[in-house]
Amino acid sequence: MKLQPTILEFTQKLSAVLQLDAEVVDANLVRIAGTGPYNKFIGKKLNTSSRIFRYIIETKNNKVVVKTRTDPICEGCTTQDxxxxxAFLGVPIMLNESCIGVISLVAFNQKSRELIKNNTQLFLDYIQHISQIFVIKVSESKKSSSGLDDVFSSLINNMDQGVLVLDDSNRVLHGNAPALANLNITQTELTNIEINIQPLLVHDNKLKGPEQHIITLDKRQELVVGQFHVIKSQQLFLMSFYQPHNAISHDDTSINLFKDIIGESSQIVQLKTLIARVAKSPSSILIDGETGTGKEVFAKAIHAHSDRNKQSFIAINCAAIPEQLLESELFGYVKGAFTGALTKGRVGLIQAANNGTLFLDEIGDMSMTLQSKLLRVLEEREVMPIGSNSPVPVNIRIISATNRNFKEMIAQNDFREDLYYRLNVIPMHLPALRERKGDIEPLIYHFLERHSLAIGACYPGITESVINSLNAYHWPGNIRELSNLIEYLVNIVPVGDQIDVDLLPPYFDNRVEVCDTKTRVTDDYLNLEEIEKINIEECISRLGNRKLVAKELGIGVATLYRKIKKYQLS
Known part of the structure; x- marks a missing residue:
């Protein structure tokens, strides 16, 4: 495309001399120049009628067609009719035994067809001469662009960060080794497939710095953190040192069906399977698990995939509302039911959830009186508002949740046994976060994205050492504690930097393993900074290369430089 004005000028002169329309495409089937109906969409890839061009590029041979509808190469063409x-005459443009494009002459009427048919060899010789002129121009262009372009090419190819070079039409021209590694692709594949880069989050472009992008490579997608830099007619997509390293999956079950349930541990997979089986059932479900394990998230997932998903999902925390108020909230009341009641009465949450789902969180804190009334609702499928003599029929599904031991409560007469069995038709136990092997890292990236979007910050990176620390932590507050921690870290991390261990709160385990080639030493008496300094100093002494040191420590090179300066290391 850098030579496009020159090529277009030659093409127009060629068309005028031969009285035929002409077209030039490159090896990627991008139209470089054209006359007549081909003078549109310059710089765009051909969508149709590319069969004959592909044949010439692949075989590197001339091709002449004077019977367009009966020629074998036209068989199967979608636009044949x-x-x-x-008529068509095409010649490959050869450079160092590689076909870099095709020059073609095209006839659109009988007179032009006869012109090609009667002068085939003459036209082939003439077009081959023109193609050699194009080759000379390409070679001259490469020589003239050596100098500074070579410096930039060398700089890009020796960068530790992944870099993609794109033209002004967003076509990828080149990728350095780290970029190819991040995308799990070769340079040849990179230039031969269609690539599209789109930001993951739609915003008003006020965010500065790296952010998440979805890179589509044919039918595969990768999630990559980076940012664009425009330089003249080209763009650089500069990838960040930190990458989430997770391809976008097209598994409908895990992405679309349970998009809010993050994790692929064996326990979570079993729970997803259970939800898929029981979601459409009207039976009651009792979810138990420690505080912060995400009981309401699972309840919403059950509702979302039930036949009631177009109706209301009503959630209430039984422990957060006083008993007297909770009764009126659940059952509602009629006009004049009690002093202070609304003059029009009030519809209770049970009635509001009719044909939908009622989620009762912390149901173990419900009083025995309300337990009796709730049992009647479950048995009779009707609700009696306070002050009313007429029951109202309801069709609801109840999902309840607790973090308490019901067997102990029943033994101490704190919970009705008959109600327990009505609620616990389908039991569902949520494991603690510390028991979910491999789920902490995807949850980290999920909350990084959510909280970055919520506060309007650019997506930050996170070092491997932080992930290791979070994996080793016991998480007494479970997923809620992890979410709160990530929100805190997103707020305090410097713009453009990544989250490192020095940003973690002090209650995280200070015992850090100091690596040796053969031994690992743990010192309970050193503080975190002293251990980190010793660790960095030992790695520098052993490896002697800052890039390798950063890789082993699981931090970025920029972070390593900052810590070397902080600890005054040589």
Missing amino acids: SCEET
Whole structure:
């Protein structure tokens, strides 16, 4: 495309001299120049009628067609019946035994067809001469662009960060080794497939710095953190040192069906399978688990995939509302039911959830009186508002949740046994976060994205050492504690930097393993900074290369430089 004005000028002169329309495409089937109906969409890839060009590029041979609808190469063409071309002559443009494009002459009427048919060899010789002129121009362009372009190419290819070079039409021209590694692709594949880069989050472009992008490579997608830099007619997509390293999956079950349930541990997979089986059932479900394990998230997932998903999902925390108020909230009341009641009465949450789902969180804190009334609702499928003599029929599904031991409560007469069995038709136990092997890291990236979007910050990176620390932590507050921690870290991390261990709160385990080639030493008496300094100093002494040191420590090179300065290391 850098030579496009020159090539277009030659193409127009060629068309005028031969009285035929002409077209030039490159090896990627991008139209470089054209006359007549081909003078549109310059710089765009051909969508149709590319069969004959592909043949010339692949075989590196001339091709002449004077019977467009009966020639074997036209068989199977989707536009064969509507094709207006009456004849075609194409010549490959060869550079160092590689086909870099095709020059073609095209006839659209019988007179032009006869012109190609009667002068085939003459035209082939002439077009081959023109192609050699193009090759000379390409070679001259490469020589003239050596100098500074070579410096930039060398700089890009020796960068530790992944870099993609794109033209002004967003076509990828080149990728350095780290970029190819991040995308799990070769340079040849990179230039031969269609690539699209789109930001994951739609915003008003006020965010500065790296952010998440979805890179589509044919039918595969990768999630990559980076940012664009525009330089003249080209763009650089500069990837960040930190990457989430998770491809976008197209598994409908895990992405679309349970998009809010993050994790693929064996326990979570079993729970997803259970939800898929029981979601459409009207039976009651009792979810138990420690505080912060995400009981309401699972309840919403059950509702979302039930036949009631177009109706209301009503959630209430039984422990957060006083008993007297909780009764009126659940059952509602009629006009004049008690002093202070609304003059029009009030519809209770049970009635509001009719045909939908009622989620009762912390149901173990419900009083024995309300337990009796709730049992009647479950048995009779009707609710009696306070002050009313007429029951109202309801069709609801109840999902309840607790972090308490019901067997102990029943033994101490704190919970009705008959109500327990009505609620616990389908039991569902949520494991603690510390028991979910491999789920902490995807949850980290999920909360990084959510909280970055919520506060309007650019997506930060996170070092491997932080992930290791979070994996080793016991998480007494479970997923809620992890979410709160990530929100805190997103707020305090410097713009453009990544989250490192020095940003973690002090209650995280200070015992850090100091690596040796053969031994691992743990010192309970050193503080975190002293251990980190010793660790960095030992790695520098052993490896002697800052890039390798950063890789082993699981931090970025920029972070390593900052810590070397902080600890005054040589």
